Structures are given as C-alpha cells and as structure tokens.
Amino acid sequence: MVEVTIDKRVNRSNHVEKKWLWAYLLHNLTCKKPFESDFLAIVPHSDSRVQEIALRSHLYRCLIDNFTDQMGSKRYPSILLVREDAPQAVRQIDAVVSFRNLVALSCVIYGRQQSIAGPNVWGTLYTDYFDFYPTTVSEDGTSARTLSPAWDSFGYPREIRGQTSPGLPSTESLGSIEADEQLLQFLMEAWADLYAGSKRFESEGTALFRSLQVAYLAAAMPISNERSIHDYGTKVALWVSAFEILAHPAARGGTGKADFERVKDLLEKKSWSKNELRECKYSVTFRGKTFNVNLIVSLYWDLYRARNDFLHGNPVSFDSLFPFNDVSRPPLPGFAPLIYKAALMGYLQQLGFQLEEPEPDMLTMPLPNPAFDRAVARALKRMPFERAILTAIQHPT
Secondary structure (H helix, E strand, O other): OOEOOOOOOOOOOOOOOOOEEEEEEEOOOOOOOOEEOOOEEEEOOOOHHHHHHHHOOHHHHHHHHOOEOOOOOEOOOEEEEEEOOOOHHHHEHHHHHHHHHHHHHHHHHHHHHHHOOOOOOOOOOOHHHHOOOOEEEOOOOOOEEEEOOOOEEEEOOOOOOOEOOOOOOOHHHOOOOOOOHHHHHHHHHHHHHHHHOOOOOHHHHHHHHHHHHHHHHHOOOOOOOOOOHHHHHHHHHHHHHHHHHHHOHHHHOOOOOOOHHHHHHHHOOOOOOOHHHHOOOEEEEEOOEEEEEOHHHHHHHHHHHHHHHHHHOOOOOHHHHOHHHOOOOOOHHHHHHHHHHHHHHHHHHHOOOOOOOOOOOHHHOOOOOHHHHHHHHHHHHHHHHHHHHHOOOOOOO
16 A cells, blocks of 8 residues: 655644644645544644644645635635644555545535525535645655656745635635545444444445545546536436445355445444335335335435446436436435435445434423433534435425
C-alpha cells in the first residue's frame, strides 16, 4: 500500500498538546467545524492547527489563502490533517481515504434527506466536494508536486494559485455542512477499530470501507457525458455494486455471491417507525420467486433493474431512472444514498452496533420525564430520513 506523505517539519513546538500535520487539501469544501477522529481530522482553513502550519511555509499559506472560483471570488478550502503520533496503519492511504469517504457519505446522505423533497438544496449532494487537490507541498516547504494518473509535476513555484471545480457551487451557499450524526459516529467507530484498534471485525470492516469507496464514486456528479442518460445509469450501476459488496457473504467469512436477495435481506434489517415503510405491500419477482417487500426494498429493486438494463445493453429510457417508472417522482439516483443508508445501518447492526434504542410507551409516561424527552428527540431525528424515503410514493405538489 502507498503511505501518505506528510510534512514532518511543520507544527513542531514545545506544546504539550498533540501535534497535527498536513495530509491533503480539499479544495471544493468549505466546512465551518471539524470532522475529527483521534488521529485524522478534516478541518476549516481557519483552524489553529492549519494556521500554525501556514506560518512555517509560504507555499502552504498559498494553498490555504489563494483559492478562488472561476470568477475570481475567494474560496476557503478545508484541510485533512494527520496527528503526528498516528499509528503506521493510519498513515496508509487506504486508512486516510476510508476516513475521507465515511465523512463524505455521511454528509451526502444528510444533504439528500434534507433536500430531496424540498425546493432548495441544503448541504452537500455530491462527493466531489471531498475530492483531494492533487498539488501539495514538500516536507521542507520549498517545492510543490502535482501527482495524478495523467502526470507527475515537480517545481519550485513562488506562488500557488488554485481554483475550485467550476461545476460546484460554494458550500457556503448551501447552509452548514452537516453529517448524519448517528451514521458518522458508528462509521468512525468501525474505522477506528479496523485501522487503529483491535480489528474485532476485520473482514467485515474491510468490506464496509471497500463498499464506501465505490459509493464515493457513485455519489459523484454524473457529468462525464454532459449529463446524458448513461451518466446517470452508470452511477446507478455503481450504487448497486456498493450494496452488493456490503451484502456479499465473503464479508462475513461465508461463501456464495451477492445478488438481489442478499441485499434484500440486508435492507430488511432496518427498522422503521412509520407504517408506510414497514408494510410489505410491493411485489418483486426474482429468479422465479415472488417476494412481498417494503418500500425501501422496492426502491432498491428499481435500482437493480435499472443497473441490469444500462450495463447489459438492454433498451433504456428516461423513465427507467425513476421509482415505479414514474417521472413525476424524485429520480432514483437521488434516492440511492438514502437506500444505502438503510443498508449501512443494517450492516452495522450485524456487527453489534446498537443503532436504535427500543421505544418506550410514551403515552403511559408520567411527565415531566427525561426518557420522554429523549424519545421525542430520537423521533425528530428519524423523521427527515423517513419523510425523504416516503417522497417516492407521495403525489407531487
């Protein structure tokens, strides 16, 4: 595996607190608060740890302060930092990318559930916001290197002036960048166990973060062919691959292969508070077997069928990209992150994460009662996710 190159010269002082080092610039993302683990963090440009690095190298200061959009408006990128005493496994590129991916997908899922039924976008809808900038600075702070599959460039520039991706609006115009808190918490725990802990579920954790890598690609903007129908169909196919990696029996030491039925079983582990999401009133026929399934499985079935059509050369049409082939509904690529959240929660539940507390009977509780307040708070947090899923069957206004 490739090890992340980090600047060991910067951020050295006599302070007692832990020292943090530069790893990557996220040029499209302007976050207001950090996303932190014990050893890795994605932080705003104004974070004191970033500003200390900037004081020690003019080129780092350029990367932090000289970004604009295509029209010359100032942009403020975020930075991924590595703690100086991080274990060797955490410094490996797989660990760093997995951390970035879990943050990115938690934010995209939250943004989708807040935006899918509304007139405005709230938060990040695409993982492109979390892409790494390919130019970085050498350990001694005097040279810069740009590394990509296309080329490897090295030099001693006096200035670095970067630009954000022109197809993305500033995150400052999208409200605060928020993550699905519960999902983020449990993915962080799984990441820490796999890369810096006891590896209680090494095989399952490896499959989880492999799935997140594919989901990161699936959640990127569908723009390579100028938003043709096949751009969207390819993203649908990547989403189905991310599901199948999670559901594959090899993830838990088994044999066989992943298919629709395996993913169905995984999705059915997710519990719902609303009857409309629990009811198994949709019919699906797979390999000669008919299943009565709930809404989330039915939506995945639509994804699965669309994947098969687009990748196998079957006839496709615009309505193939919509639930129930109904173009008046929000499109399937918008639902895919929400269906994926249900799969992730089912998967994490298999690993022993207690995702939801049993709901007490609120009608019988004497008031005031802290348990009643907690139950109400949990219900309010679940509502945006469940409401977002239900837009698939609600009549458009």
